[in-house]
Amino acid sequence: MTARTIMVQGTASHVGKSVLVAALCRIFYRDGYRVAPFKSQNMALNSYVTADGGEMGRAQVVQAEAAGLEPSVDMNPVLLKPTGQASSQVIVLGRPVGNLSAWEYHRSYAQQAWDVICQALERLKNTYDIVVIEGAGSPAEVNLQATEIVNMRVAAQAEAPVLLTADIDKGGALAAVVGTLELLPPADRQRVAGIIINKFRGDLSLFQPAVDFLEKRTGLPVVGVVPYFDSFAIQEEDTVSEATLAQSRQTVGRDLEIAVIHLPHISNFTDFDPLAAEPDVHLRYVGRGTPLGNPDLIILPGSKNTIEDLAYLQRSGLAGQIVQLSAAGTPVVGICGGFQMLGRELHDPERTESSIPCLNGLGLLDVITVFERDKITTRVEGMAAVADGLLEQCQSLPVSGYEIHMGRSRLGAGVRPAFVITSSLGVVVEQPDGAISPDGMVLGTYIHGIFDQPAFRRQLLNNLRRRKGLMPLTDVALLTAAQQRQKDFDALAEVVRGSLDMGLVYSLLGLPGPRRAV
Incomplete structure (x- = not known):
C-alpha cells in the first residue's frame, strides 16, 4: 500500500x-x-x-x-x-x-x-x-x-x-x-x-x-x-522562541528561580521544559544582556560549539559571575557541553567543533575534556551514584535520556561520577557518567533529558527548597515528560x-x- x-x-x-x-x-x-x-x-x-x-x-x-x-x-x-x-x-x-x-x-x-x-x-x-x-x-x-x-x-x-x-x-x-x-x-x-x-x-x-x-x-x-x-x-523545533524568552523575563512569584544560560549555540534546550512546568519553579534564560541575578540554581545547557560558547561566556563576563556565585554557594548544573565547560580544560586537537584548539574551563569541576572525531549517540537509563548535595536522597531514583557528544571527559581526583548508567541502547551496562564536586553543589552530566523522570526531578527541586528553608512539595502530580x-x-x-x-x-x-x- x-x-x-x-x-x-x-x-x-x-x-x-x-x-x-x-x-x-x-x-x-x-x-x-x-x-x-x-x-x-x-x-x-x-x-x-x-x-x-x-x-x-x-x-x-x-x-x-x-x-x-x-x-x-x-x-x-x-x-x-x-x-x-x-x-x-x-x-x-x-x-x-x-x-x-x-x-x-x-x-x-x-x-x-x-x-x-x-x-x-x-x-x-x-x-x-x-x-x-x-x-x-x-x-x-x-x-x-x-x-x-x-x-x-x-x-x-x-x-x-x-x-x-x-x-x-x-x-x-x-x-x-x-x-x-x-x-x-x-x-x-x-x-x-x-x-x-x-x-x-x-x-x-x-x-x-x-x-x-x-x-x-x-x-x-x-x-x-x-x-x-x-x-x-509543544516543544520548539530549533531554538528558544522569542515568546519563551520574553515569558522567562517576567517576574513570577515562585519559590525557586532557575537560570539557564542562553548560549549562542544552545542545543537541546527542551531538557528544561519539565522544570519550567513545575508549579514552584520560575525558569528564565540569561544572556544577551539579561542579568544573572541571584538564582537558586544555574544550569549550563548543551552546545553544538562548546569551546566557542565558553569563549562567549568569558568575553561577556558571565563566566566570572557563575564562578563567583558558585563560590558563594549557588548550585550549578552542566549538561553535555555545559558539563564540559565546568571542567578545568577543553581540548579540540583536530578542530572537531571549533577553530580554537584549547581553552580553560570554569574550573568548577576537576575534569578535562578532549574532543574526538567519533560522535557518541546513545539512549541510556541509570541512577544517581552519590547521595549528597544536589543528589541527596536521589540514589535509588531512575533517570533516563540520551547522549549526543564528541567530547570525552576524564575525571580528576577531586570529583566523583554523578550517575551510573545501567542501560545503553537497551544493553545492560555499568558505566560512570558525569561528575560531582566534593560538596555536591556542582554537578555535570552527559544525559540529555535528565529532568524528564518526575521522582528524580521533584527530589532535586525539594533539595533546593530545603536549602532555602522551604518545606518540600509532596502533592505535585508526578508525570513524566513523555506523559x-x-x-x-x-x-x-x-x-x-x-x-x-x-x-x-x-x-x-x-x-x-x-x-x-x-
Whole structure:
C-alpha cells in the first residue's frame, strides 16, 4: 500500500509548520490511521537519539510521538547542525558525514542526499496510511529553488497537496501569502491546495473580510484560522522562541528561580521544559544582556560549539559571575557541553567543533575534556551514584535520556561520577557518567533529558527548597515528560481540529474521513 500524503509549507521560518504537522499527526492517529511525519532536511541544534542510536531532529521526534510512533531517522533523513558562520555538521540517516560550508552543501552535497531522501520517503509511504510532510523556510526563496530538497521538490516527489501557512501574530500575513504565491513557478503554484492562517488572536468574525480577500485573490480556500494558544506546550523545533524568552523575563512569584544560560549555540534546550512546568519553579534564560541575578540554581545547557560558547561566556563576563556565585554557594548544573565547560580544560586537537584548539574551563569541576572525531549517540537509563548535595536522597531514583557528544571527559581526583548508567541502547551496562564536586553543589552530566523522570526531578527541586528553608512539595502530580507531552498533543489536536476544515483536508488526501468515532 502507498500512503496518502499532505504537506505543510510556510511563508517563512517559524510560522508554526512543525506544530501543525504534529497536530495533523495526532488528529489522524486518533481518527484510526497509521500516520508518520517526514521532513527531508532539518536545520536545528535540537536533536534526539533513536532507539538504535541514530540522531535526528527533535521536531520530527515530537511529531512521531504525536502519531504514537517510536521515532525513526527515515522521518528526518538529513539533519544540519550549525557549527559556525555558514557551516554545519551534516547528519544523514542518523550518522554524521562531516562538516560542510553552506556553499559546499547547496552546490554539491544536497543533490547527493536526494536519493537518500527519496528512499526514506518511499519506505514511509510503503509502511503507513498517511505521511504528513513538513517543509522548511519558504518555497519562494528564489536563490535556492534550483537546488532545494525540502519544499516543492519533495511535494512533487510525494505527489502531496500543499497547505501554505502564514503567521498572523507577526503581522503581514496576507501579503506573505500573496507574495509567496506570486514568486512560485506555475507548476509549484498549482501544488498549493489551501491556506492556513496561524496564531490568530482576537475576534474571528472581524477577520472574515481578510479570509474572503485571500480566497478571491488567490483562488484557493482558506482551510482554517488556528488560534494562538498558551494553555499547553509543544516543544520548539530549533531554538528558544522569542515568546519563551520574553515569558522567562517576567517576574513570577515562585519559590525557586532557575537560570539557564542562553548560549549562542544552545542545543537541546527542551531538557528544561519539565522544570519550567513545575508549579514552584520560575525558569528564565540569561544572556544577551539579561542579568544573572541571584538564582537558586544555574544550569549550563548543551552546545553544538562548546569551546566557542565558553569563549562567549568569558568575553561577556558571565563566566566570572557563575564562578563567583558558585563560590558563594549557588548550585550549578552542566549538561553535555555545559558539563564540559565546568571542567578545568577543553581540548579540540583536530578542530572537531571549533577553530580554537584549547581553552580553560570554569574550573568548577576537576575534569578535562578532549574532543574526538567519533560522535557518541546513545539512549541510556541509570541512577544517581552519590547521595549528597544536589543528589541527596536521589540514589535509588531512575533517570533516563540520551547522549549526543564528541567530547570525552576524564575525571580528576577531586570529583566523583554523578550517575551510573545501567542501560545503553537497551544493553545492560555499568558505566560512570558525569561528575560531582566534593560538596555536591556542582554537578555535570552527559544525559540529555535528565529532568524528564518526575521522582528524580521533584527530589532535586525539594533539595533546593530545603536549602532555602522551604518545606518540600509532596502533592505535585508526578508525570513524566513523555506523559505530559501526550496530554498536550491531545489538547493541540482538539484546537486544530476545531480550527481547520477537516472535511476538506481529508478530501485533499482522497480519504473519506475518520476510521473511528472521534
